[in-house]
Amino acid sequence: MRGLLAGLALAAAALGAQAQPADAPAPDPIGDLIATTLSPIDAPPDWRLRPTLYHSGARGVGTRDSLGCRVSPMRTLAVDPALIPRHTILFIKETVGLTLPDGSLHDGYWYASDTGGAIKGARVDLFTGMNAASMRQFFARGLNAGLVSAVNVGSFAGCPPAT
Numbered sequence: 001m002r003g004l005l006a007g008l009a010l011a012a013a014a015l016g017a018q019a020q021p022a023d024a025p026a027p028d029p030i031g032d033l034i035a036t037t038l039s040p041i042d043a044p045p046d047w048r049l050r051p052t053l054y055h056s057g058a059r060g061v062g063t064r065d066s067l068g069c070r071v072s073p074m075r076t077l078a079v080d081p082a083l084i085p086r087h088t089i090l091f092i093k094e095t096v097g098l099t100l101p102d103g104s105l106h107d108g109y110w111y112a113s114d115t116g117g118a119i120k121g122a123r124v125d126l127f128t129g130m131n132a133a134s135m136r137q138f139f140a141r142g143l144n145a146g147l148v149s150a151v152n153v154g155s156f157a158g159c160p161p162a163t
Helices: 002-016 029-037 132-140
Strands: 047-055 076-078 088-092 109-114 123-129 148-155
Touching (some): 123 132
Antiparallel strands (some): 047 148, 088 148
């Protein structure tokens, strides 16, 4: 551990030795170094959100999101745009490893492309798929109760990618 800390200190000193403009913020080389090594799974959450689930077989749920894009199972996320802007990509670590419709495993990335009348404040609605059976794995993990950790990892243009 001491070797790691010494290495970080040396790297920080080297980074901090670079010339800075007079009006630049104080350098934070250790913070910068740590930030470049964190993956979304290690990052502190931007939000703790209460998840709900929806599927296209539900009453009143269509096949298009509020952007006019086709909803994508295990990718489309409905948000309150006053809290989380549409076009935001969120990493929700609790969903990593869920089975996607093609049989591969979920990487935790969701796309805020939908809204809903009941989605207000720190709440999200996860689109699970084409029927109620698509929700089973969420229930098995308890993802219909409690809170999930969401990290803002960027934004997307146009429609989110299909599963």
